[in-house]
Amino acid sequence: MVRRPLWLLAALPWLAASDLPVFDVGGDWGRLGDLAGGRMREYHTTSPTTARLRSMLRNENVSAALDGLLAWHSAAFPRFAQELQAMAQGAGLGYRDLAAYSFKNELLAVFAEQAPDSEREACSDVLVHDQQSHVHGHNEDGEEQLANFSYIVRTDDFEAMVYPGALAGGAFGFNRHGLVVTMNALSPRSAIIKAGCAGKYWLGRAVLEAESIQQAIGILERFCHAYGMSLNVGSVVTKEQVNIEVAPGGGVSVWNVSGGSYFHANAYLHMNVTEDPHLSPSSAHREARARQLLPAVGRDGVLRVLGDTQDKHWPIYRTLGNGDYSVTLATALFDYDRLRVDIWAGSNPRLAQPLLTRWLLEPPPMEGLGALVV
Numbered sequence: 001m002v003r004r005p006l007w008l009l010a011a012l013p014w015l016a017a018s019d020l021p022v023f024d025v026g027g028d029w030g031r032l033g034d035l036a037g038g039r040m041r042e043y044h045t046t047s048p049t050t051a052r053l054r055s056m057l058r059n060e061n062v063s064a065a066l067d068g069l070l071a072w073h074s075a076a077f078p079r080f081a082q083e084l085q086a087m088a089q090g091a092g093l094g095y096r097d098l099a100a101y102s103f104k105n106e107l108l109a110v111f112a113e114q115a116p117d118s119e120r121e122a123c124s125d126v127l128v129h130d131q132q133s134h135v136h137g138h139n140e141d142g143e144e145q146l147a148n149f150s151y152i153v154r155t156d157d158f159e160a161m162v163y164p165g166a167l168a169g170g171a172f173g174f175n176r177h178g179l180v181v182t183m184n185a186l187s188p189r190s191a192i193i194k195a196g197c198a199g200k201y202w203l204g205r206a207v208l209e210a211e212s213i214q215q216a217i218g219i220l221e222r223f224c225h226a227y228g229m230s231l232n233v234g235s236v237v238t239k240e241q242v243n244i245e246v247a248p249g250g251g252v253s254v255w256n257v258s259g260g261s262y263f264h265a266n267a268y269l270h271m272n273v274t275e276d277p278h279l280s281p282s283s284a285h286r287e288a289r290a291r292q293l294l295p296a297v298g299r300d301g302v303l304r305v306l307g308d309t310q311d312k313h314w315p316i317y318r319t320l321g322n323g324d325y326s327v328t329l330a331t332a333l334f335d336y337d338r339l340r341v342d343i344w345a346g347s348n349p350r351l352a353q354p355l356l357t358r359w360l361l362e363p364p365p366m367e368g369l370g371a372l373v374v
Contacts, residue, residue: 040093044164109276125264179235220252282326
């Protein structure tokens with residue numbers, strides 16, 4: 001196990017359990033419920049977000065909305081609904097509880113007076129596409145409790161960081177076609193809850209199966225969107241990288257990254273979308289600091305940005321305190337040229353060695369699966 005100084009663990013308590021285990025499930029999502037059931041149960045009984053969702057579902061209008069969402073999504077994405085059902089059964093949790101979590105952004109946007117900031121302003125990405133390198137880095141940010149309960153899922157088709165009991169595709173991941181997908185939260189002022197409009201996390205799960213960037217874009221253009229998001233998608237086969245912004249309804253905007261570096265946090269950059277007026281300064285501060293640090297050159301340049309803590313109140317690499325409400329749960333650095341991804345959890349990637357290294361395109365060896373890199 002990676003050794004961390006005791007003073008650091010005392011100062012930053014979420015680090016102690018940030019081991020980010022790898023669960024190999026093949027195609028059996030019930031097995032994930034068995035392997036990660038304890039994490040799922042504890043998170044869903046202690047998280048402020050899930051407590052808020054349970055409270056909201058006592059309202060008959062919210063409960064009816066969830067039933068409608070479930071009915072349409074189960075018909076439109078039957079395999080993903082079956083994944084949630086299998087996880088819930090394996091973990092001994094209610095299917096409806098996990099399903100509600102998969103629609104948390106939509107339900108909070110429509111029925112809550114104000115969504116928690118940790119649900120709305122999470123994650124930062126740096127993409128580099130130039131003659132020397134093709135690198136993509138992602139900070140996965142979220143509420144503190146997630147650091148103790150998240151994990152990486154390895155299936156026959158993809159590997160992805162997953163929140164406890166959630167669909168894959170809502171954080172970062174890559175698939176066997178060489179496609180890399182990461183997500184940034186966006187906060188449009190409106191959301192659409194009706195049959196025919198797909199939830200953010202269900203669309204993220206669908207994109208994780210795409211064979212190419214063009215197919216990923218096609219998936220997003222095919223559906224009405226219940227909410228908004230930013231997806232950073234790259235191909236280690238073609239070396240292409242794009243940022244895709246999605247708006248409620250049918251809006252999709254694609255920004256091709258080439259000839260330099262690009263930063264995206266939690267605001268729309270190339271779509272004209274009315275955003276929630278109650279956002280904190282975090283995303284704006286991260287964007288402003290990134291503009292000072294760019295251009296990023298190669299691996300070291302990406303880590304210099306993602307590990308930056310100069311802004312004491314709203315840093316890019318996030319820790320609790322001084323006003324911020326989220327932590328950086330993990331960092332992933334995808335190197336398209338070396339066909340590898342290095343992953344950190346509970347440590348600043350600018351200062352520490354990665355916790356895990358996974359190989360892109362070819363499946364990693366079964367021997368020592370999920371072993372820590374010390």
